[in-house]
Amino acid sequence: MITVRPTDRLFFAVIPDEGTVEAICSARRKLCGKIGLSGTEVLPEHLHVTLWHVIDDIVPPAPGDIDALLQRATTIEAQPFRIAFTRAKSLSRGAFVLYGGKGSADLEALSVKLRDALTRPGTEKKRPFMPHMTLLRSETILPSRGIKPITWTAREIVLMHSLLGKTTHHPVGRLPLRPGPQLSLPGFDF
Secondary structure (H helix, E strand, C coil): CCCCCCCEEEEEEECCCHHHHHHHHHHHHHHHHHHCCCCEECCHHHCCEEEEEEEEECCCCCHHHHHHHHHHHCCCEECCEEEEEEEEEECHHHEEEEECCCCHHHHHHHHHHHHHHHCCCCCCCCCCCCCEEEEEECCCCCCCEEEEEEEEEECEEEEEEEECCCCEEEEEEEEECEEEECCCCCCCCC
């Protein structure tokens, strides 16, 4: 029996701005040096907070599918909000993450809104959601610890296409956050 593994993933995420990415990478270096943690670092351009995992598939997403997902996501109402990660810890499967603090409730609410907009009633995935940002993968397991807060303002949600196992992420759509339905889709005609 041949097992076919997914090659492509679509997910919605919040991505920090360039200055915040630099601050996160600097904090990661300092924190890992202080606690003696090493591992495979997440590339700076891949730092994100996953809001909703859409699908893993064996084929790349079709442009029409991407457009349909973005169109459905435009129905949510969410305005820009501050995120402040104030803690770091190890999760299962070796992820060392930032989490906690201001904005976590807003991230959770945005995740629920995306789930509700993107799934058919009765088919939604019920999985626990803990807003976090993976910094690196390590076999060392560390307990939760406080960190100097890392903050930024989430101003948009991004639909990402990831090539699984290839360390490749591509944004395929962006939706600005603002009160009311997210109707402005730069670069997309519906």
